[in-house]
Amino acid sequence: MANKIPRVPVREQDPKVRATNFDEVCYGYNKEEALLEASRCLNCKNPRCMTACPVGLQIPRFIAELAVGNIEGAAAVIAEDSSLPAVCGRVCPQETQCEGSCILGVKGEPVAIGKLERFVADYTRMGDAAGSASEPVRDSEYPAIPLEGVQEVKTPSPGAKRVAVIGSGPAGLACASDLAKWGYDVTIFEALHKAGGVLEYGIPEFRLPKDKVLRHEVDAVRELGVKIETNVIVGRTITIDSLMDKEGFQAVFIGTGAGLPKFMNIPGENLCGVFSANEFLTRNNLMKAWREDYLTPIHAGKKVCVVGGGNVAMDAARTALRLGAEVHIVYRRTEAELPARREEVHHAIEEGIIFDMLTNPVEVIGDERGWVKALKCIKMELGEPDESGRRSPVPIEGSEFEIPTETVIMALGTSPNPLISRTTQGLDTNKRGCLVANEEGATTRPGVFAGGDAVTGAATVILAMGAGRTAAKAIDAYLKQ
């Protein structure tokens, strides 16, 4: 009986060891493990997993191919719907999507869909080495502009309609891939010097290896014929108006994400040693501060407090830990309400991150040199549920106390960057600064579409990819009019 086999555990780096390095935490399945796990899938007639996937990945179909050992076939099924399987297999919140809907999960453990997706992608890229203890990537260098590593590049047919995609994160890559597959001439404009958006600057190496995994998936998008121009800031270097009026783009997709960090607006927040998680992670991920051979400075110190409870907070905390600090997560609700992916919380606890729950900062206290010396917090208790259904935290009067710390990292969420909306005529935003777009991704300006965090506010990689694909369909329909 297929469902009598327990879920195949995945091998991981020992927590004590990995707390001191930036190599990937999870090794992933090898072929034997993957085939065994694939055999657990019941191949349901009404696959709830597929409905729960924001990109509609044909999950039972790819797992069925994998179960019979046809890994190439499985990869082809995945490629129909996703250009970033090695990424999604690693960073999706499977427990609330595909795996959360798996029928096997009702009584036992759901099929490890994420790990299987990751295996198919890893095997396609590295063959039998997939699932083996990863060789640390140390000295490989990947130039941002040349098409190195790209195999055959498909070229769009002459006269193909041109689409500009702004932002090379998950939304932009997904949108560009679909449009290129359908024969459009697509150029992605990226503000930073490397493509990938949040996958490059936000998610750390130990969760998503850059050279080994991300570069490969970005190259796969380029192989479809998508051009990527880095170092172009739409809203500064060029505008949407100039792209459409002067450079001959007939449609534009805005996938610029939510990149503006939020602060708490408490006293002492501008002291030296208080950073946004964005700054801390960008220095470490995009600018590779963790590597001795890069010039980027980063400051963690001996003790770090990370404020917030989402994936970004976990990433910042685990990064600071690897840089040698004792790390506290300061969160105003309880562990049950942490919005981070389960696996990240679990990994963080295993690695020795200290969780200070029901604790809310009220002030950052500095020393005479203007550097952080402590974080003053107040104890909280859970009150009545708020509109999100979560019980809202209420401060306990008189319970203020200080946590001595050298560094404070604010991981309170992000909001969309207003650079584009402020420099483009006829593009409406709502009061949270998000672009206004309909279900198909059409904005208030004809020919301009948007999707991902730029529209919804900060969410997940896979929701952004789903929005990118939806908008690609709408762009196709618009250009065929």
Next chain:
Amino acid sequence: MLTPTICRMEVEAPRLAAAAQPGQFLIVRADEKGERIPLTISDFDVKRGTVTIVTQKIGASSSDIIAYEPGEAFADVVGPLGLPSEFVSMAPEKLSQQRYILIAGGVGTAPVYPQAKWLKEHGVPVDVIIGAKTKDLLIYVEEMRGVCDNLFVCTDDGSEGFHGMGTNMLEHVVSEGHQYTQAVIIGPMIMMKFTTLTCKKLGIPAIVSLNSLMVDGTGMCGACRVSVGGKTRFACVEGPEFDGYEVDFDLAMRRQGQYKAEEAEANEKHVCKIGRGK
């Protein structure tokens, strides 16, 4: 090289050159392992598709930039960043009533140049003060003379021009009867702080250009946050120019030095590429 430690470079970047305005800056990265360094734009030529930058050797990354020879390429150049100077979007009738004094300190002279040039081209009266520690550190003197009505040069040690600092020079110029409606001050943070105080004393509104620490330059990291009028602002997208009267310079200076310890360590380890024979 303008001086032994200050270097001027013309960089090919057509899209950037076409979009640049006075007051804006750009970010360069020398090579794959270097930092993203914000530099003010000291000139731009739309026809040639180039921008000019001036940089002073400070840390490991900036000395790598200076080591570049003509014909070589940076790994990355991105911009223009920040908002253009206030006068660029000022109504003509308001602009015509202005009398500008631009006060430049050291390497800050370079970004003052396109501002003077713009004002001169638009027929706005503009005088310039260039100050430096000593004669050898004066830059852009001849270029500046061509784009302003009166140029005043001063050195701290008196080796060239007026003997004294920019603040003394400004007081002297005003005491001689020159009148201004607006000052723009660009230079080291400490110089901007004290020159703003002098402007306040003389009743001249002062705009300063804050060269804060930055990573991305697009509003993403918040490293550049400064306090202006008690409010936190991001120098990269809301600046770099702010009302000097409102800026908390002491905080800005402390924040600017945030990575000094780490940088000193990097400098020690860094193998300097100057004179690498290519």
